[in-house]
Amino acid sequence: MNSTGGNGRPGRPARLSRERIAEAALQGDVTTLTMRELATRLGVSHSSLYRWVPDRDGVLDLVSGVMVERVLPEDEPDAGTWLDWLTRLAWAMHDEFLAVPGYAAHVARPHRHHPESFGRLRGRAVAAFRAGGADARQAEQNWTVFGHGVVRWLAAAGSAPTEPPFGRYLDTLLRGLPRQGEERPPPLRPEAPATTTTAASPSVGDEHLLALTRSLVSESAKVRERACETISDWARSFDRREARTLASLLASAAVLEQDADCLESELNALGELSASGFVEAADIAALRRLPRDSVRPADVEHLDDLMDEYFPQQRGGAGPPHR
DSSP: OOOGGGOSOTTSOOOOOHHHHHHHHTTSOTTSOOHHHHHHHHTSOHHHHHTTOSSHHHHHHHHHHHHHHHHSOSSOOOTTTHHHHHHHHHHHHHHHHHHSTTHHHHHHSSSOOOHHHHHHHHHHHHHHHHHTTOOHHHHHHHHHHHHHHHHHHHHHHTTSOOSSOHHHHHHHHHHTSOOTTTOOOOOSOTTSOOOOOSSSOOOOOHHHHHHHHHHHTOSOHHHHHHHHHHHHHTGGGOOHHHHHHHHHHHHHHHHHOOOHHHHHHHHHHHHHHHTTTOOOGGGGGGGGGSOGGGSOTTTHHHHHHHHHHHOTTTTTOOSOOOO
């Protein structure tokens, strides 16, 4: 007899469990899933399903619990394995999230994430960054950039990922985060990049790079737009690593962008970064998934310029691909 949580009917065997509900939800596109469709998959009545989960959000919480359990490595990261641990975590997210249609897009959208499952994911990832030498504040910032960066790439890729290869993107993303012994002291004026007085390559520093990447994945359109404007203003101040990291994030963000003004700013920032000579075609190849007719007529020139420069064959040009 099942009496779990008072949901089972005394004297009758349970036909449902939270595990069964989660597994059934994972069998289709979670973005279009309805409670009635889920009940049909499970072979139960609509009302019976509501005895186990309060609503669709409750179902997605169960799904997230299963997904987090699948992607977390079994071992704990330490000073010698933290980078490999994060790499394995990201690849597990790649494989598992893309295996379920719509799940990556669901996670990438601003919404209430299940505090227990995603809190566990965040805690383990922060521990990995701490093992790599980051202090508590830096580890939290690294997780924000890493987590959002991976999820946004997966959401843009959908179920049929194309260029840039995820491994290349992940390598660029991880190289853009401060590692043990690499963090530079913050500049005296946080609102502007540090200037260089030597022949060394320009660089805005890790503190600014992290602030920009966090702003690019903000839920606020105004914050994202301001970040793009700053990148455009500082385009000549980034070193190769910084320029390529930001270009990859901007390209993925543009594919997902729903705000027309933000999309204009993202494309403009990419154009400014491309003038540095540091950005490679693989860094912004996500733009090839951005439909031209989704861009405002006044802004489409930005997209066309980038496509002509980096992917001339796709635009019908005769020249070789950029780098």
